[in-house]
Amino acid sequence: MTAAQTCHHVDDQVDIDECYMKIALDYALLHNSGFPFGxxxxDHTKNDISCYGANSNTQNKLLHEQSGQLRCTQLYPSPTNDDMTNPGLDWSKQTLYTTGEPCPMCASQSIYRGVSRVVWGSSISDINKSGRQQLAINIEEVVASAKLGAGIEDNRVPELLGGVHKDECDHAFWCAFSVFRTKEYHDAMIMNNDTEYIQDRNARFPCVSFPVRQQV
Known part of the structure; x- marks a missing residue:
């Protein structure tokens, strides 16, 4: 189904993060290469995948990274039917790997769910410059806004790491979103002095070779 089902063959954290990002990207390209959000x-304490997720857009276009989280709640239901206080999965031991930086909706869900790490490939800015609609609020801003009752700082927010296999993820989004790069898009990029960005992406990310998959 993917380039690798596990990353048990690596033990350095950098290598582990890169390995799982490759799997996430392959999963996204397999299930919906037109919207490669995988x-x-x-479970980073066991180095095991708890669940996969990709938005096929067939039922609900809002299911970005949430598709993986919803699948986990189905696979690991609360043993007491109390997902609020007794979830079936220990989310504090989970890392979310996603090909694209979580939007505010998904970032918020990761905070509420109690995910302890979030690792992504492409940034919101790069996804937007590839031609796709985005909310220009990065995940750091969302995490910084998290408060407990009475405005107390929430220290249970996830650790954040972006830019893992960024080029591979950027390549996937650049090619997938070519259909959205209309005349209006190009006019706006010219106005924003971003023509070099387009030239760079076209030179480095030829869509004739898309998708690019690397074996792990």
């Missing part, structure tokens, strides 16, 4: 939820 996600894995990994």
């Amino acid at each position: 996600a894995l939820i990994v």
Whole structure:
């Protein structure tokens, strides 16, 4: 189904993050190469995948990384039917790997769910410059806004790491979103002095070779 089902063959954290990002990207390209948002939820204490997720857009276009989180709640239901206080999965031991930086909706869900790490490939800015609609609020801003009652700082927010296999993820989004790069898009990029961005992407990310998959 993917280039690799596990990353048990690596033990360095950098290598582990890169390995799981490759799996997330392959999963996204397999299930919906036109919107290559792929996600894995990994128990980092066991180095095991808890569940996969990709938005096929067939039922609900809002299911970005949430598709993986919803799948986990189905696979690991609360043993007491109390997902609020007794979830079936220990989310504090989970890392979310996603090909694209979580939008505010998905970032918020990761905070509420209690995911302890979020790792992504492409940034919101790059996804937007590839031609796709985005909310220009990065995940750091969303995490910084998290408060407990009475405005107390929430220290249970996830650790964040972006830019893992960024080029591979950027390549996937650049080619997938070519259909959205209309005349209006090009006019706006010219106005924003971003023509060099387009030239760079076209030179480095030829869509004739899309998708690019690397074996792990």
